[in-house]
Amino acid sequence: MSKIHVTTTVNGEPAEFLCEVQDSLLDVLRDQLHLTGSKEGCGSGDCGACSITLDGRLVCSCLVLGVEAEGKTIGTIEGLANGDELHPLQRKFLEHAALQCGFCTPGLLVATKALLDANPNPTETEARYWLAGNLCRCTGYDKIIRAVMDAAAEMRGEHA
Amino acid sequence: MNFVANFSDLKVVGTRPVRPDGIDKVTGKAMFGADLSMAGTLTGKVLRSPHAHARIVSIDASKALALPGVKAVVTAAGDFPEISSEEAAAGESPVNFRHMAHNVLARDKVLYEGHAVAAVAATTSAIADAAMALIDVTYEVLPFVIDVEAAMADGAPILHDDLVPSGMAAPGKPTNIAKRVEFKLGDAEAGLAEADVVVEGRYETTAVHQGYIEPHAVIASVNPDGQTQIFASSQGQFMIRQYVSKILNMDIANIRVTPAEIGGGFGGKTLVYLEPLAVALSRKAGKPVKMVMTRDEVFRSSGPTSGGVMTVKIGAKKDGTITGATIDIALQAGAFPGSPVAPACMCAFACYDLKNVRASGYDVVSNRSKIAAYRAPGAPISSFGVESAMDELATKLGMDALELRQKNAAKAGTKAAYGPVFPEIGFEQVLDAAKSHPHWSAPLGPNQGRGVATGFWFNIGGDSSASVFVNEDGTISVVSGSPDIGGSRASMAMMAAEVLGVPYEKVRPIVGDTAQIGITGMTGGSRVTFATGMATVQAAEKVVDELKKRAAMIWDISPEAVDWKDGEAVPAGANAGGFDPMPLAAIAAKAGKTGGPIGSEVSINAQGAGAGFGAHICDVEVDQETGHVKILRYTAVQDVGKAIHPSYVEGQIQGGAVQGIGWALNEEYLYDKNGRMDNSGFLDYRVPVASDLPMIEAVLVEVPNKRHPFGVRGVGEVPIIPPLAAVANAIKAATGVRMHSLPMSPPKIVAAIESGKG
Numbered sequence: 001m002s003k004i005h006v007t008t009t010v011n012g013e014p015a016e017f018l019c020e021v022q023d024s025l026l027d028v029l030r031d032q033l034h035l036t037g038s039k040e041g042c043g044s045g046d047c048g049a050c051s052i053t054l055d056g057r058l059v060c061s062c063l064v065l066g067v068e069a070e071g072k073t074i075g076t077i078e079g080l081a082n083g084d085e086l087h088p089l090q091r092k093f094l095e096h097a098a099l100q101c102g103f104c105t106p107g108l109l110v111a112t113k114a115l116l117d118a119n120p121n122p123t124e125t126e127a128r129y130w131l132a133g134n135l136c137r138c139t140g141y142d143k144i145i146r147a148v149m150d151a152a153a154e155m156r157g158e159h160a
Numbered sequence: 161m162n163f164v165a166n167f168s169d170l171k172v173v174g175t176r177p178v179r180p181d182g183i184d185k186v187t188g189k190a191m192f193g194a195d196l197s198m199a200g201t202l203t204g205k206v207l208r209s210p211h212a213h214a215r216i217v218s219i220d221a222s223k224a225l226a227l228p229g230v231k232a233v234v235t236a237a238g239d240f241p242e243i244s245s246e247e248a249a250a251g252e253s254p255v256n257f258r259h260m261a262h263n264v265l266a267r268d269k270v271l272y273e274g275h276a277v278a279a280v281a282a283t284t285s286a287i288a289d290a291a292m293a294l295i296d297v298t299y300e301v302l303p304f305v306i307d308v309e310a311a312m313a314d315g316a317p318i319l320h321d322d323l324v325p326s327g328m329a330a331p332g333k334p335t336n337i338a339k340r341v342e343f344k345l346g347d348a349e350a351g352l353a354e355a356d357v358v359v360e361g362r363y364e365t366t367a368v369h370q371g372y373i374e375p376h377a378v379i380a381s382v383n384p385d386g387q388t389q390i391f392a393s394s395q396g397q398f399m400i401r402q403y404v405s406k407i408l409n410m411d412i413a414n415i416r417v418t419p420a421e422i423g424g425g426f427g428g429k430t431l432v433y434l435e436p437l438a439v440a441l442s443r444k445a446g447k448p449v450k451m452v453m454t455r456d457e458v459f460r461s462s463g464p465t466s467g468g469v470m471t472v473k474i475g476a477k478k479d480g481t482i483t484g485a486t487i488d489i490a491l492q493a494g495a496f497p498g499s500p501v502a503p504a505c506m507c508a509f510a511c512y513d514l515k516n517v518r519a520s521g522y523d524v525v526s527n528r529s530k531i532a533a534y535r536a537p538g539a540p541i542s543s544f545g546v547e548s549a550m551d552e553l554a555t556k557l558g559m560d561a562l563e564l565r566q567k568n569a570a571k572a573g574t575k576a577a578y579g580p581v582f583p584e585i586g587f588e589q590v591l592d593a594a595k596s597h598p599h600w601s602a603p604l605g606p607n608q609g610r611g612v613a614t615g616f617w618f619n620i621g622g623d624s625s626a627s628v629f630v631n632e633d634g635t636i637s638v639v640s641g642s643p644d645i646g647g648s649r650a651s652m653a654m655m656a657a658e659v660l661g662v663p664y665e666k667v668r669p670i671v672g673d674t675a676q677i678g679i680t681g682m683t684g685g686s687r688v689t690f691a692t693g694m695a696t697v698q699a700a701e702k703v704v705d706e707l708k709k710r711a712a713m714i715w716d717i718s719p720e721a722v723d724w725k726d727g728e729a730v731p732a733g734a735n736a737g738g739f740d741p742m743p744l745a746a747i748a749a750k751a752g753k754t755g756g757p758i759g760s761e762v763s764i765n766a767q768g769a770g771a772g773f774g775a776h777i778c779d780v781e782v783d784q785e786t787g788h789v790k791i792l793r794y795t796a797v798q799d800v801g802k803a804i805h806p807s808y809v810e811g812q813i814q815g816g817a818v819q820g821i822g823w824a825l826n827e828e829y830l831y832d833k834n835g836r837m838d839n840s841g842f843l844d845y846r847v848p849v850a851s852d853l854p855m856i857e858a859v860l861v862e863v864p865n866k867r868h869p870f871g872v873r874g875v876g877e878v879p880i881i882p883p884l885a886a887v888a889n890a891i892k893a894a895t896g897v898r899m900h901s902l903p904m905s906p907p908k909i910v911a912a913i914e915s916g917k918g
């Protein structure tokens with residue numbers, strides 16, 4: 001069967017790829033576009049390690065087909081920093097030691113960015129429920145939630 | 161280096177800098193096991209048994225091999241040497257290479273659903289899938305046994321006809337019991353007879369998985385001359401090298417293993433599963449082979465830790481003094497011997513100063529995947545029984561649960577049932593800190609309850625290597641052999657910076673591959689900051705000695721007349737001469753003229769690991785109708801010796817506590833009537849998620865381990881031990897019902913409340 005040609009925008013840059021109909025967008029990102037920051041922890045939508053945004057909406061890229069990206073805008077962890085300037089969330093994750101192995105981290109950062117885009121002033125409970133789809137086995141979530149709340153406050157300009 | 165007694169002099173140790181590998185990990189650049197590819201790489205996949213127990217009659221791969229794009233198929237009979245039974249010390253429990261080889265690829269029988277039968281390498285993932293479907297395996301299906309007590313019963317299906325149990329009389333017929341262990345001190349039965357009050361209970365736990373989010377992944381490339389490159393995510397690159405060499409009968413020098421970043425392990429990545437298969441496939445196909453497990457394979461075929469059953473008896477005088485205690489425990493080993501029954505028994509009562517105690521246990525095989533280490537292997541299981549029984553005892557005596565523990569606490573000089581006499585330990589300080597923490601006396605509402613439980617883990621030392629190099633500009637490179645799972649690069653850099661007296665940012669650490677650094681044991685047993693840290697400190701000290709020598713040469717005075725202070729050589733006293741301090745960078749710049757590059761590598765077997773103790777306080781609210789348990793507040797107190805990087809120490813404690821909470825409330829292996837795992841995904845095997853939890857307060861008690869220059873004790877394992885009973889004890893306080901079996905899932909809680917007993 002012939003491959004399908006897909007035209008998209010990834011992290012602000014035009015991108016094209018060829019894929020089989022059954023290829024997941026996660027596989028396309030990792031294997032064809034070499035964006036291996038998005039991780040596969042389950043392949044079934046249960047861990048959030050593959051979190052990306054598709055036209056601004058948070059999705060599990062393991063549950064999206066590559067062909068569905070046609071004409072859409074994709075955001076991945078590789079696009080979170082602005083050049084060599086880390087996003088406040090990335091900085092706060094580092095300052096708070098909100099990662100141990102770091103495997104869940106790309107997905108959590110993408111998911112948190114989507115949270116703060118939708119709700120710049122979440123309560124701790126709102127943050128916990130928004131991130132309930134992103135599993136972290138190392139940290140017990142404590143430092144992740146602290147980093148999220150601190151970054152949100154900074155982004156709202158509440159730090160001096 | 162001698163123990164640094166004055167912690168207030170420390171400039172780097174005890175601070176919280178950003179980890180050196182941090183930016184890679186928040187930007188997606190870090191290379192984990194599945195992230196590397198090489199030109200021409202094939203995809204490798206594993207054909208696994210659909211049966212819990214069966215004899216392999218034949219394997220015919222001819223149709224698969226005829227499929228275009230299929231480059232190799234390997235089986236045990238065709239491609240793996242049969243190796244003799246050989247045990248080797250590995251981390252916390254011995255490994256048997258014959259069993260390990262048979263677990264990697266089944267030989268005569270498959271012993272559990274998911275047991276590897278053959279492996280395929282093909283040009284694409286789809287072709288590899290198609291090839292697996294074309295491999296013809298004829299099985300003779302055998303009766304199976306899953307549960308530990310059923311496996312011990314007369315007439316149980318036997319997994320290994322040749323299994324000879326150790327530590328007990330030969331049963332005279334085939335058995336599934338691999339081993340009996342016993343540890344005792346005094347006369348436990350006589351001690352129980354002296355008691356005013358005795359509690360007795362039977363407790364049960366189920367198998368739980370380590371649940372690392374990164375599935376096992378490897379890429380291997382074998383050259384025609386036998387030289388082999390392996391890039392894999394694991395808890396030890398040297399472990400992979402040794403195990404692959406044993407299983408495939410290869411020279412160790414021909415195998416170079418590069419540690420990928422590892423996405424969690426918790427003990428589950430201390431074994432090989434895919435690595436020998438990828439090497440065998442690559443050797444046959446002449447191309448690199450990449451293999452990545454699916455989550456389903458991770459659950460069915462790797463890990464988990466044992467479930468088990470136990471009976472606990474504790475007797476005490478009216479004043480709370482424990483007079484005697486026993487535990488009898490049987491643990492599932494999975495398909496091959498090797499449950500952590502010994503550490504389960506050794507840790508069971510190690511928190512207490514007891515004169516009369518006995519801990520006995522059985523290691524039992526059954527048709528489950530072979531268990532792997534999981535954080536403090538065995539200890540959480542026995543602790544669930546013992547610490548639940550301690551809670552019952554406190555209730556019966558009408559004593560405060562923490563006071564009962566204080567009354568019997570192990571301290572310096574206490575002889576543990578498993579042999580040693582404890583040197584300085586911090587358990588009493590931990591209990592005092594828990595008791596005086598505001599959490600212990602905070603008010604509770606309706607349907608709420610508070611529980612406490614404690615935990616002990618040995619912590620280990622062992623083989624570690626590290627090197628420290630001074631670069632031309634005075635910056636420092638540190639290489640160690642320990643994979644960094646949670647911030648160990650940072651702690652190595654901090655310890656080296658402290659010894660050298662240079663800023664943390666001037667020290668850049670890496671994790672070396674097996675050709676770049678000396679042999680180093682696995683990242684496990686809470687040993688890295690202790691043992692690899694000790695090697696790093698010693699290497700840095702040798703560098704300091706050399707720097708002093710070079711300064712002495714430049715000043716033309718004796719090396720003894722030079723001191724090292726804040727990163728500079730200084731004259732030791734007025735008699736040494738009136739020289740200005742000479743900074744490290746100035747000495748480095750002149751290294752070529754004073755004897756050449758400066759650096760040192762140290763390989764040690766670190767002795768003197770300090771035992772760790774913890775106490776956890778947990779508040780729950782139980783919905784009496786649904787049985788749902790909400791964790792309201794959680795405080796984890798632990799003696800950490802000395803925290804090198806307190807944030808990562810707190811992180812270990814928080815993460816361990818939450819894994820324990822998952823074990824207590826949700827996690828379990830479920831089997832269907834055919835002996836197949838029923839919940840092999842994160843939807844049905846439910847690990848804790850962010851919305852299940854409150855903040856986890858970690859309280860660090862620092863009673864230094866004087867055998868380490870900075871007082872380090874291992875910290876990673878203790879925190880998973882107390883939560884099982886802490887949650888159970890809180891549920892008892894909230895509902896009046898004692899839960900005897902894990903997980904304490906809503907249906908079990910409802911049933912227990914309705915029947916009035918757990």
Ligand code: FES
Nearest residue numbers: 042043045048062
């Ligand atoms: S890999 Fe997509 S949710 Fe787990």
Ligand code: FES
Nearest residue numbers: 100101136137138
């Ligand atoms: S840091 Fe390891 S899974 Fe989150």
